[in-house]
Amino acid sequence: MPHGLAGVIALFAGFWGLFVNWWAFTEMLLGLIPLVLILTGLVAIVAGVKMVRKEEKTSKKGGSWLARISQVPLAKSNGTSSNGFQNYKVVAKTKETHNVSSFYLKPENGHPLAPFLPGQYLTFQLNVPGQNKPVVRCYSLSNGNKNLEHYRVTIKREPAPGSNGDIPPGIGSNYFHDHLNEGDIITAKPPKGNFHLDMESTSPLVLIAGGVGMTPMFSMLESVNSEELEREVWFFMGVRNQDEYIMKEQLQNLARQNKNIHLKVFFSKPGIGDFKGKDFDFAERISVKRLKKILPSNKYDYYICAPSQMIDEVRKDLEKWKVPKNQIHYESFGQATVKKATQPKPIPGQPSVQINFSRSNKTFAWKDSYDSILDLAEDNGIEIESGCRTGSCGSCEMACTSGSVIYLDEPDFEPKEGKCLACVSIPNENLTLDA
């Protein structure tokens, strides 16, 4: 028992003994016994006071359990490191198709999950064996944002293109599939991203997904479905065939249960066992030509997540159909490592280009081994905010106060005048950046 508690009990016993025995003494009921008990009470009071004081002293030194609990620094107790990353535990892993699995995550420290908007993603930092630095990859949250018990990400394994073995398979996705299992710990930044639904609005929606681009759409559908408000949603999903159709049952159930959700499935190459009307609706690619025949009008907010080529086609045709640009939202998953192959080679004999980070007051020479300005900055300890690393989210946008950049991939996010995206650009000449 802690000293403090014993002291308080002794104090009470002492005062009680004093009171009862003083009364007995004044009544001369029991001779000397009350006198002895009065003295014992006084001793107990003195001992109690000493014990309480001792307790106070130990608390100040941080030695007792009470002190230890109250001294946990609250600012650091959410388990987030200074660079914004936090540990998550894989609480379940489920196979969706032969090459797609879902990973269910909860904060390792048991704290509540940060809220998110449907369409946003997590940025993971992966310690992949054989890689000389952490591999950063983004994966969209694929579950609804109401009654959050876990985050879910649904990941397609990226194989090596071709079979000659020159090019390795996807680093991040294969790490998830081959190395991460229930109980493992993984590091990620809290949800973010500009491609998300406006949950305050009730405007009708058209969601268009190509391949694994359907993951943020699941989140959007589940989130809208669990809102009290009725919101019309059309979900156009394009995959090759049944083998790529993930979460078929959940989608069909949602569409059956909610009269406002309309599901239209497009198979571009149906398999022998795939049946029209049961497994899919159209044996073709998604096109605006088909949308025009299905939708009652063009008056929707459009959200597209698909390979870049499909996004470009659909966007152009939606604009031709007089859909205002600000009602077309899109995100392409891109591929973080492919950019390197298209980087221009340096011209021999030319002095290397210098990049000055004005806020950090540091200058570095550009080397063609860097994938991007972001890569150079990270390698040299310059902190730049980043998310998708494929020119989609705008997190790495920064002022370029002198010089210009070359984009290796045309970014989906349009940087403002005088600004550039560090994740998909390399210097065109000497540069000064506000970082």
Ligand SMILES: Cc1cc2nc3c(=O)[nH]c(=O)nc-3n(C[C@H](O)[C@H](O)[C@H](O)COP(=O)(O)OP(=O)(O)OC[C@H]3O[C@@H](n4cnc5c(N)ncnc54)[C@H](O)[C@@H]3O)c2cc1C
């Ligand atoms: C905002 C956002 C959200 C995303 N959400 C999801 C999601 O929900 N689910 C999902 O599965 N993915 C998602 N992605 C994609 C994901 O982040 C990864 O890009 C994807 O998993 C591939 O990463 P990887 O490390 O496996 O492959 P990488 O190592 O990046 O390689 C990609 C492909 O390129 C090939 N390759 C490698 N080097 C070369 C080279 N030199 N030349 C040619 N080819 C090469 C690889 O073999 C592989 O096929 C998202 C991306 C973004 C930006």
Ligand code: FES
């Ligand atoms: S990190 Fe997303 S645009 Fe650069």
